[in-house]
Amino acid sequence: xxxxxxxxxxxxxxxxxLVVAIGGALMIYFALVPVLGLNVAFHFYLMLWITMxxxxxxxxxxxxxxxxGYVAFYGVGAFTTAIxxxxxxxxxxxxxxxxxxxxxxxxxxFAPTLRLSGIYFGIxxxxxxxxxxxVITNMPEEITGGSFGLQLGSRAHPVQAFYVMMAVMxxxxxxxxxxxxxxxxxxxxATRDDAEAAExxxxxxxRVRLYGWLVAAFFxxxxxxxxxxxxxxxxxxxxxNTLTTAKTVIYAVAGGLGTITGPIIGSVVMVWLDExxxxxxxxxxxxxxxxxxxxLVLFLPRxxxxxxxxxxxQWRRYVP
Amino acid sequence: MDxxxxxxxxxxxxxxxxxxxxxxxxxxxxxxxxxxNFAHGEFVIAGSFLAYVLFSHLGLPPLLAxxxxxxxxxxxGWGLYYVLIPRLSRSDDxxxxxxxxxxxxxxxxAAGMLLVFEADSRSIDYTFTPISVPIGPxxxxxxxxxxxxxxxxxxxxxxxxxxxxxxxxxxxAAIMNPEAIQxxxxxxxxxxxxxxxxxxxxxxxxxxxxxxxxxAFNAFSGPDYTIIAFIVVVLGGLGNPVGALxxxxxxxxxxxxxxxxxxxxxxxxxGFAILxxxxxLRPTGILGSSARK
Numbered sequence: 001x002x003x004x005x006x007x008x009x010x011x012x013x014x015x016x017x018l019v020v021a022i023g024g025a026l027m028i029y030f031a032l033v034p035v036l037g038l039n040v041a042f043h044f045y046l047m048l049w050i051t052m053x054x055x056x057x058x059x060x061x062x063x064x065x066x067x068x069g070y071v072a073f074y075g076v077g078a079f080t081t082a083i084x085x086x087x088x089x090x091x092x093x094x095x096x097x098x099x100x101x102x103x104x105x106x107x108x109x110f111a112p113t114l115r116l117s118g119i120y121f122g123i124x125x126x127x128x129x130x131x132x133x134x135v136i137t138n139m140p141e142e143i144t145g146g147s148f149g150l151q152l153g154s155r156a157h158p159v160q161a162f163y164v165m166m167a168v169m170x171x172x173x174x175x176x177x178x179x180x181x182x183x184x185x186x187x188x189x190a191t192r193d194d195a196e197a198a199e200x201x202x203x204x205x206x207r208v209r210l211y212g213w214l215v216a217a218f219f220x221x222x223x224x225x226x227x228x229x230x231x232x233x234x235x236x237x238x239x240x241n242t243l244t245t246a247k248t249v250i251y252a253v254a255g256g257l258g259t260i261t262g263p264i265i266g267s268v269v270m271v272w273l274d275e276x277x278x279x280x281x282x283x284x285x286x287x288x289x290x291x292x293x294x295x296l297v298l299f300l301p302r303x304x305x306x307x308x309x310x311x312x313x314q315w316r317r318y319v320p
Numbered sequence: 321m322d323x324x325x326x327x328x329x330x331x332x333x334x335x336x337x338x339x340x341x342x343x344x345x346x347x348x349x350x351x352x353x354x355x356x357n358f359a360h361g362e363f364v365i366a367g368s369f370l371a372y373v374l375f376s377h378l379g380l381p382p383l384l385a386x387x388x389x390x391x392x393x394x395x396x397g398w399g400l401y402y403v404l405i406p407r408l409s410r411s412d413d414x415x416x417x418x419x420x421x422x423x424x425x426x427x428x429x430a431a432g433m434l435l436v437f438e439a440d441s442r443s444i445d446y447t448f449t450p451i452s453v454p455i456g457p458x459x460x461x462x463x464x465x466x467x468x469x470x471x472x473x474x475x476x477x478x479x480x481x482x483x484x485x486x487x488x489x490x491x492x493a494a495i496m497n498p499e500a501i502q503x504x505x506x507x508x509x510x511x512x513x514x515x516x517x518x519x520x521x522x523x524x525x526x527x528x529x530x531x532x533x534x535x536a537f538n539a540f541s542g543p544d545y546t547i548i549a550f551i552v553v554v555l556g557g558l559g560n561p562v563g564a565l566x567x568x569x570x571x572x573x574x575x576x577x578x579x580x581x582x583x584x585x586x587x588x589x590x591g592f593a594i595l596x597x598x599x600x601l602r603p604t605g606i607l608g609s610s611a612r613k
Binding site for chain 2: 066068112116119120122123124126127128130131134135138242243253283284285286291292293294296297302
């Protein structure tokens with residue numbers, strides 16, 4: 001494998017040992033979920049959120065953008081798969097890659113927003129997600145199914161969808177691992193910290209930002225497609241629900257932006273908590289999610305992994 | 321057609337008055353505190369619910385709800401400031417983290433209102449006599465005209481406060497240069513708490529007007545008003561109160577006239593398009609860089 005360099009540096013050796021250990025544990029655990037008869041739905045969404053939060057991390061943790069309309073990619077991906085399967089009679093496996101492509105196309109359309117920064121970027125992203133939702137809502141009913149949405153009918157196959165979701169998650173994590181060790185990842189971080197200095201060092205700032213943005217857009221679009229297949233129904237209300245953005249952001253921030261493990265740990269902890277709260281107090285679920293977000297920003301703004309690394313900066317070289 | 325356009329203009333002015341108030345309170349908050357209140361729409365809707373409760377349980381008309389909302393929201397805003405903001409400044413990027421934190425406030429507030437008032441849309445059955453007033457060839461509901469008059473009065477009072485009184489001047493100074501004003505001996509924490517309280521009070525009062533102007537509201541109406549607030553604030557220039565007042569009216573007119581010419585659901589896109597276009601073409605807002613970049 002080209003990503004495994006000569007591991008002379010002991011820090012790298014620990015780093016990759018951790019990568020293999022964490023990655024292996026995740027893969028074996030998830031692969032066994034349907035076999036052992038564990039809760040498939042819960043773990044499907046856990047993988048979905050890990051993927052979403054990790055991809056979001058590329059945009060915000062590596063590149064420094066906070067897209068508050070992140071759900072746009074997810075929603076467009078969901079509708080792409082649904083329309084292709086339902087209206088163009090594509091097999092699901094052929095339709096899913098088009099969801100990813102739709103995410104990339106959307107990202108290219110939104111690329112001009114990358115020259116904005118801070119809250120301007122966040123607000124514009126939010127508005128663009130709103131436009132996406134309205135455009136799809138206003139498309140003819142024969143294509144998008146209007147307010148009833150699209151039902152995929154008899155194509156449901158939860159276990160297949162589960163393993164496809166797992167493949168998407170593994171692919172996302174592998175790409176992000178490669179990105180974080182690659183020249184591109186270093187260029188992204190340099191650009192995030194100081195765009196002018198990065199430019200002076202010969203980094204093509206707009207191109208680096210665009211590549212990061214494309215990675216961040218591709219995976220949520222795939223997630224949307226797989227989820228549409230899994231639940232068998234797509235409508236604009238759920239596909240473009242702002243809560244999807246909210247959860248993605250919260251889970252990623254809870255774990256800590258900028259590291260690979262951060263969004264994974266954040267998603268595992270928060271999805272598990274969410275499930276627990278949901279079971280105990282179904283009515284209070286949203287309220288607690290909101291309060292947890294506030295508490296997170298106030299008391300743990302760097303997330304779980306970020307806080308640990310701040311206490312122990314010498315671990316920074318070992319933790320993926 | 322002329323009648324439709326006249327209707328659009330009158331409704332645009334009325335709705336614009338409400339939008340102006342929503343925008344001016346958000347812009348004050350951003351200008352002084354550098355926080356982005358994503359929950360602003362929920363603050364407004366909470367004001368609508370307060371008016372609803374006062375009317376349906378105590379029989380108080382909406383006009384009496386105005387001062388009560390102002391006082392209650394002022395106090396709540398003052399308290400909320402000390403809970404939320406001082407800790408926020410410890411994070412690496414307070415401005416962006418504020419966006420996320422108020423995201424949480426927005427979710428929690430909407431969920432809270434949902435628990436108390438359930439998901440049904442509410443409206444206040446209060447009617448003025450006469451119910452409507454003729455303006456040329458069209459009839460306009462009295463409640464909406466009253467709301468417009470109140471919005472104009474509050475805007476005027478706010479402008480006088482900001483430009484003629486010492487605390488108002490301090491607020492504008494804090495927007496222009498938060499460092500310099502501290503050198504002049506102003507307690508920036510107290511001033512910020514005051515700004516938060518004032519913005520909350522304005523949001524609460526606006527909520528009462530929303531209940532008068534719009535047919536119904538529910539626990540999940542908040543984000544719609546937050547988006548409107550963002551559009552108005554960006555159009556008027558971030559942190560520019562006069563710009564926000566003007567932008568509110570312009571946006572109200574644009575939106576209402578758009579509903580005349582476009583189908584209802586498509587007309588919503590106009591607002592988003594204005595927002596995106598402003599940020600790209602004129603990021604300092606319609607009045608330019610008079611307040612601050």
